[in-house]
Amino acid sequence: xxxxxxxxxxxxxxxxxxxxxxxxxxxxxxxxxxxxxxxxxxxxxxxxxxxxxxxxxxxxxxxxxxxxxxxxxxxxxxxxxxxxxxxxxxxxxxxxxxxxxxxxxxxxxxxxxxxxxxxxxxxxxxxxxxxxxxxxxxxxxxxxxxxxxxxxxxxxxxxxxxxxxxxxxxxxxxxxxxxxxxxxxxxxxxxxxxxxxxxxxxxxxxxxxxxxxxxxxxxxxxxxxxxxxxx
Numbered sequence: 001x002x003x004x005x006x007x008x009x010x011x012x013x014x015x016x017x018x019x020x021x022x023x024x025x026x027x028x029x030x031x032x033x034x035x036x037x038x039x040x041x042x043x044x045x046x047x048x049x050x051x052x053x054x055x056x057x058x059x060x061x062x063x064x065x066x067x068x069x070x071x072x073x074x075x076x077x078x079x080x081x082x083x084x085x086x087x088x089x090x091x092x093x094x095x096x097x098x099x100x101x102x103x104x105x106x107x108x109x110x111x112x113x114x115x116x117x118x119x120x121x122x123x124x125x126x127x128x129x130x131x132x133x134x135x136x137x138x139x140x141x142x143x144x145x146x147x148x149x150x151x152x153x154x155x156x157x158x159x160x161x162x163x164x165x166x167x168x169x170x171x172x173x174x175x176x177x178x179x180x181x182x183x184x185x186x187x188x189x190x191x192x193x194x195x196x197x198x199x200x201x202x203x204x205x206x207x208x209x210x211x212x213x214x215x216x217x218x219x220x221x222x223x224x225x226x227x228x229x230x231x
Contacts, residue, residue: 006066009057019051022063026080036084040093044114045083053077053107053138070105072131074223077105078170082220087115089204089217090166090189099162099183100124101154101225102170106135110144112168122147123161125154127226155229157183164188171225172200181205181212193222 014022027045030036036045051062054077058068067076086108092098094117100109103126113122124147126132132151139147150158154169155177162183169176169192176192184190184207194203194214202217224230 006069007058007061007064009055010060012056012059014051014060019049019059019062023050026063030081030084033081035081035088037088038084038091038093038115040115041084041087041111044111045080047114048107048110048142050077050080050107052142053105053110053135070131071134072128075104075128075131076223077107078222083108083111085202085217085220086168086170086191087112089202089215090168090191092116092166095119096165097121097161097163097185098123099157099164099167099180100170101157101168101180102126103132103135103149104170106138106142106144108168108170109135109147110139110142113144113147118146121161123150123158123164124148125150125152125156125158127151127153153227153229155179155225155227159183166190169193169225170222171230172220172222173225173229175229176205177229181207191217193220 036042051059054062065079067078092115096116098112098116103124109122109124157180163185165188167190172193172195174195188207190205193200200220202220204215206213
């Protein structure tokens with residue numbers, strides 16, 4: 001959790017109503033601060049209770065702007081603003097086939113599932129088996145039974161369900177794994193924290209007929225990608 005001050009674990013005291021109000025306030029804050037523009041993404045963030053995807057001892061901190069620890073090795077759930085920060089540049093929308101690399105708590109893929117709708121597809125790959133089981137349980141409890149979950153090295157993606165319109169890599173890498181670019185449709189978009197000159201930059205990649213173009217968005221701080229393509 002380098003670079004972030006994580007609050008201490010404690011028994012939860014906030015009620016369901018408290019957290020619902022905090023969720024509404026957080027979404028309004030994201031809108032006011034320019035992180036959020038899409039109505040579908042806004043509705044998805046309102047729909048998915050972030051607190052249900054967080055270990056009980058951190059539940060009260062669900063809407064704080066801080067990543068929180070998850071079961072598994074160096075696993076975290078990202079800050080609330082991170083989800084529109086990724087999904088807005090992707091222009092994630094109804095009907096998209098979406099691949100997430102790094103399942104984490106399951107929260108991000110639940111939000112994405114709400115955005116792409118029943119006519120879309122949501123797939124997530126997680127390398128850590130402990131984190132994977134935690135997220136799988138969270139998603140099951142939340143009623144998300146149509147998300148494709150894969151416990152494997154995310155650097156290889158999930159080619160059998162591709163190609164994808166949109167791909168989000170939620171861990172830092174020096175180079176986007178070529179296999180992920182290969183699974184991206186022409187005119188598709190991929191977003192990833194890319195290590196450039198020792199600094200992580202959130203970068204949007206767009207695959208066109210003549211190749212891939214990249215656009216830097218902002219400096220970020222994420223855990224490193226694990227597996228064959230990890231740092």
